[in-house]
Each structure stands twice: as C-alpha cells, then as structure tokens.
Amino acid sequence: MSEAIPSAALAPVIAVAAPRSVTEETPLTRNVLIGVAVAFLGLFLLLPLAVVFTEAMAKGAGAFFATFEEPDARAAIRLTLIVAAIVVPLNALFGVCAAWAISKFSFPGKSVLITLIDLPFSVSPVVSGLVYVLVFGSQGLLGPTFAAYGIQVVFAIPGIVLATIFVTFPFVARELIPLMQEQGTVEEEAALTLGASGFRTFLTVTLPNIKWGLLYGVLLANARAMGEFGAVSVVSGHIRGLTNTIPLQVEILYNEYNIVSAFALASLLAGLALVTLGFKTLLEWRYAGQIAGRRRH
C-alpha cells in the first residue's frame, strides 16, 4: 500500500487490467471465437437446413404437397414408421436390460459387453449393413436356411429392421448405464425388504427413477432409426414402394433430378430433427438431474 511508486504511472495499467478476471479473454479474442463458432454453425447447419426448406417450396406449396400424394413416397413414409415402431421399443427393452445388467451386477465379461454396446458408434454403417448381407443374404451364412422357410431377410423389411437395430442400439443403453450406476441398488433393496417382488420393484422403483433418461434415449434412437441411410441402403435393395425408407427415397428422387420432391421428403426428416431437438432441449432443461446425457454431451 505504502510503496513509493508514482501512482500516476500505474493508474492506466490498473484501469485496463483490473476489471478482467484471469480466466477471461480480451474482447477481441472473445469476439473472434464467438464469430467463428457462429459462422461455422451457420454455414454447415443453418444454411443447409434453410436450403432444404426453400428448395422444397421452390415450386410452391402445391408441388410440395403433391410429393406426399406419390404412392412411392407414401410407401417410404409408411416403411420408415413401421421400422421405427419395431426398432425403438426393441431398443428400449434391450437398453434397459443391458443397463440393468451392467450397472447392478458384476460378472465376467462386463467390460467386453460395454465395449460391444459402443461398437455401432465406431463401425461404419455401410460395413454393418454389409455384414447383414453376408450373414442373411442368399449366398450368406444363414440366408439359405431362412430362405428354406420362405423368409427373406435381405432386400426386405426384416433386413432393414435388423440393420436399424444395429445402428441404434447404443442410444438407450448408453443413456441409462451412467444413470443407473449413479443411482445404485439401494432403493431396490429397500423395496425388496418391504416385500415387493423383483418385477414389482422394477415397475414401482426402478422405472420411475429412469423414465426421463429412458425417454431421452428413445428420442435419440428414434431420430437415428428414421434417418439412417448407410446400413439400410446396403440391405434394402432399393425396391420402390417396397423397401425404400424416406432417406433412400430422397436419394432416388434426387438422382432423378426430381429436386422438389427430394427436398420435400427431406424436409420431413429435417422437421423430425427439429422436433427431436426441441424435445431434447425440453427434457434437458426440465429433468437435467435425471438425464445422464446432459452431463455427457
């Protein structure tokens, strides 16, 4: 305090330095960083999204809605909904089972199982689709067996369902594992000592505790199930009106220079993405503490 430094010499330095805390950057750095992030988002996310909708409406609302009158487009939408309706509940079931096994028991091979659950994230969807062709195709390992019973897997709905299950199965499990690990088993134990059966305990204690996390996982799995292209493309065979899902139909239309229809269908997927994003944000905002995703993403 009482040191003999001329205060006038120090004053300007202090005036600039004092209001900024050590972890804060200069205004210049800050603005540049924010600018880069916003420009990046705009260029790579918002612009394409805007293009999708403007191209879809390029020839007016009439042409836009006419797309959905097309029997092939309708078939694609129906197939996508069917696949999602099969895949998402199965994944929810599998996800809960896997998360339960991993978080509540210890058993040999547990870390292998955790790694396997992550596998679809690290394998190219095209490769996973190819695997199904190799296994279930007419030249494949199990294909002839299934064919003998009149079941066609590849180039038919079963193949699309299998491939979609494969690419979406980490979502629910990944969401629930950290959540259930954190919650532990003590509430379940309490229910058991109070006389509840195992299943009753699951319904009345475990499920209520994980419901928001589960919903969050289901939401992500659904978005992926409806939007998956690569794996489905390999196993589908692109049969119009039969094995084309929305993403495949979009590609076909685009390749035929049917730009309006392609973008109109694509806008459906983009709309789905926006709705998913909205729900996701709502869940994160409302139930942050009960959703592991909030802390991970």
Add this chain to the structure above:
Amino acid sequence: MEIRIERVEKDFGDYPALRDVNLTIAPGELVALLGPSGSGKTTLLRAIAGLSNPDRGRILFDSEDATTLSVQERRVGFVFQNYALFKHLTVADNIAYGLKVRPRRSRPSRAEIAARAAELLEFVQLDGLGARYPAQLSGGQRQRVALARALAIEPRVLLLDEPFGALDARVRKDLRRWLREVHRQTGLTTVFVTHDQDEAMELADRVVVLDKGRIEQIGTPDELYDRPASPFVLSFVGEALALPVQVADGKVIFQGKELHVSSENLRNGPARVYFRPADIALHGGQIGALEGRVEAVRRTAAGLRASISIPGYDQTVEVDTVDRAGTTLGSSVPLSLNNVRIFSTAAEETLGDGAGI
C-alpha cells in the same frame, strides 16, 4: 423374536468379510454391531436381513432357518444408511409401500392402508407431512420416514444400518433418545450398526465388537469398559494408552524397572500395559518405577493439566492435577497407574488384572 447366528462366514473374493460369527440375540433385545469400517458389521446386518447370504453357517429366526428364506419372506424392517426413500413417492406413499405391494389376498383395503400410514406418521411425529416428497424433508425427518416405512410391514426384527451416520450432532442426540423410546414401545428385537462407540454404548443393551470379520467381544457396555477382552476392544471402546513392557518370570519390566502390576497367566516376552488416560495420575510420594518429565502445564477450569513425557514411551500423556508445586516445568514426577490390563504382544493373550502400582 430371537435371532441366532451360527458359524456364519462370508468371503468377498479373497477377502474374509465374516469369520466364524456366533451370536444369539434375545427377543426384544437392542444390540449394537460396533466396529471400524471393513470390520464386517454391515455385512452381518445384511446377512440377517437376507440382502446377502452367508457362504457358510446359518441364521435362525426363533427356530426357523432364515437362510432358506428370501428377503421378502423374512419380513425384516431395514433402515438403510442413507434412508433409501423412494424419491418419486410422497412420504405417505413411501410408508404405505410395503402394504401396497402385498399380494391381493393379504393386502389391506385402500382405506386401511391410508389409516395405517397416517397412524405411523403420527408415531414418528411427522403428522401433516404425508404429502411432501423426501427431497423436501430434513435429514432427521427422512430418518423418521425410513423408520415408519420399515415398521409399516409389522416386521419381526428391526435392523438399522448406521442410523445416525448422516446427521449433525444435535439431531443425532435427539434421535438416539427417540430410537430408544421406539424400541421400548414396539418391543422389537433391534440390531443396529455403528462405528461410533458412544452411540453403541449409550443405546444398546449389548454391544458386539467386530474387527476384520471376527467378533472380538460381546458384552454389555459395562463389561466392555471394565473387562475388555482384547487390546482391540480396549482401544476401540474409549481411548487407551499402551506402555511397551517385558514380562519375565511374573515380573513386568518397563525401562529396566519393575512395575508392580499383577502378571498372572502371562508368558515371558514382550507385552503391553494398557490403561485409560484417566487412570494415570501424579502420585505424591517418592519417585517409583514410573516417572515422567513435565513438558507443559496449562490451566483448565478444574485445575491444571500437565503434559508429561515418559522415557521409553513415544507419546506424551495428559494428567489432571491441582498441585501446582509438584508440576514445575522440566521436573521429574512420579506417576501411578490404575486399572491397567496387560496383553502379550506376541499372541495377544490375557491377562493381568486391574491392580495398581
């Protein structure tokens, strides 16, 4: 109901969590399982509840073999360490849970369940809080809800895991008194786990001291204080100081001088003389076998407290006295010991009893 534990053992991998545990708990008794962490006390409690099964041995409820019963069938009231209340249910629904999950034929009517829950809420002095959620309650209140929930199923025994562990000191004291009262009113055979010896001594009829999965001693608080069976019990139940000594032909030698304590049944070799801090005193007369040097003197409300170092012993002892003249700094003072107990260091066997020197 009587609980009989016969030769119960449990391993966690290579780690012996319980070793040859034998214990009979009389109907209506209040028993504490006391031990440091890792002593096996919670493991034993969970084995009684059926939350984990012993690898060997059995547990009898009266004459029924409980080891063959599932946790649901055992009908034990278990209060968990952090209460484990159902977060998504109201207090009243928490308490009613055990009645609601009963199979249809033995389930009381909706009205009866509600009445029972209200009755229990009153019993645990939480009337009017039935509509709240656990997150809206204080720690002490949660503890009471957990107890009410356990009592709702009319349990055959009441088991509590560290019932006061997570509470602050004042609430703890109130709840202790209150738990005693609950025990008196319900008459349930009650077992609780604690690492706090004060808590065990104050509450329990009998205390079971565990260490490394073995029972070190079972006894009333009096017995544990006055006749500890091992150095572990002695140091765990209250503070204890230990002088390293040599036993030779019935004589107890400390620093080349004989301490006049009885050394019956002790074999020759290294041993330790244990005593409570309160049992060492300045002794007015001549320098005897035990002496120390006054390192510091402080004033206390009752008189003086001298810190005294004893040659050959690495800790200083605190001695209360009123004699200012006898405690000049740096002077050598004679010390006397009371109620000492001697345990051989080698095999830790007993014992020379309570005479002074």
